[in-house]
Amino acid sequence: MVDVRKMTMDDIDRVYEIEVQSFKTPWSKDSITKEVVENTLAEYFVLTLDQNVIGYGGMWLIMDELHITNVAVTPEYRGKGYSSVLIQSLIDFGKERKFKHMTLEVRFGNSVAIALYEKFGFVSVGKRPKYYVDTGEDALVMWKEL
Numbered sequence: 001m002v003d004v005r006k007m008t009m010d011d012i013d014r015v016y017e018i019e020v021q022s023f024k025t026p027w028s029k030d031s032i033t034k035e036v037v038e039n040t041l042a043e044y045f046v047l048t049l050d051q052n053v054i055g056y057g058g059m060w061l062i063m064d065e066l067h068i069t070n071v072a073v074t075p076e077y078r079g080k081g082y083s084s085v086l087i088q089s090l091i092d093f094g095k096e097r098k099f100k101h102m103t104l105e106v107r108f109g110n111s112v113a114i115a116l117y118e119k120f121g122f123v124s125v126g127k128r129p130k131y132y133v134d135t136g137e138d139a140l141v142m143w144k145e146l
Contacts (some may be wrong), residue, residue, distance in 0.1 A: 002082065004089040007036050007044035007056060008024075014053040015046065019036060025134040043093065047073065047086045057086045059093075059102075066094045068104035071113075079082035087120050094146050105131060105139035117142050 012033050014088065019026040025095045035042045035058060047055035048110040055073035058131075059066045073082050093104055098113060105128060131139035 001050060003048045003051075004031055004045050004086060005048065007046045007058075009033070009036065011046050011053055011056070014034065015044075015056045018053070018056060018072050018074050019070070021075055025132070026117075027070070041057065041071075045089060045093075047082055047084070047089075049077070049082070051085070055082055055086050057090050059090060061099070064099055065101040065103060066099050068102060083116055084119070087116065091144075091146070093121060099146055104142050104145040106142060107132060108138045108140050114142075120144065 012029060016029040016032055018024075019032065036044050039060075041061050043061060045056060047057070054077045055071075057071040057101065057116035058069045060069060071083065071086060071090075073086070082085060091102065101107045102122070104122070106117065108127070122144045123128040124140055125143045127142040128141060130136045
């Protein structure tokens with residue numbers, strides 16, 4: 001059974017594993033912990049399959065908008081629709097709490113992620129040149145009205 005729930009401290013080690021598997025420059029375990037424990041403007045969720053964490057997503061709540069910070073699914077579960085479950089949950093969270101917009105940055109070369117976000121109504125509104133310090137790659141800025 002698939003479920004999305006709020007991330008807890010008990011999830012940090014597994015989320016960090018997924019982070020390392022998913023990104024060229026992963027956030028540190030300490031950064032993830034601070035987001036969950038200390039950042040009062042952050043909301044993080046985990047995606048579970050039969051109670052095992054297989055993905056996660058997080059957002060910053062800024063005024064009337066949600067800024068998606070991270071979305072990742074463990075490699076063995078990619079391409080099976082689980083990312084869509086997670087993205088829909090983030091959108092539902094925003095709508096339920098009356099946020100007006102969602103935004104995110106994604107690597108220009110990440111066509112799979114771009115297609116996923118477009119499927120949910122995100123549109124490209126600009127770019128951030130050399131946003132990713134590990135490669136100097138530009139970020140595509142995407143936006144969605146809620």
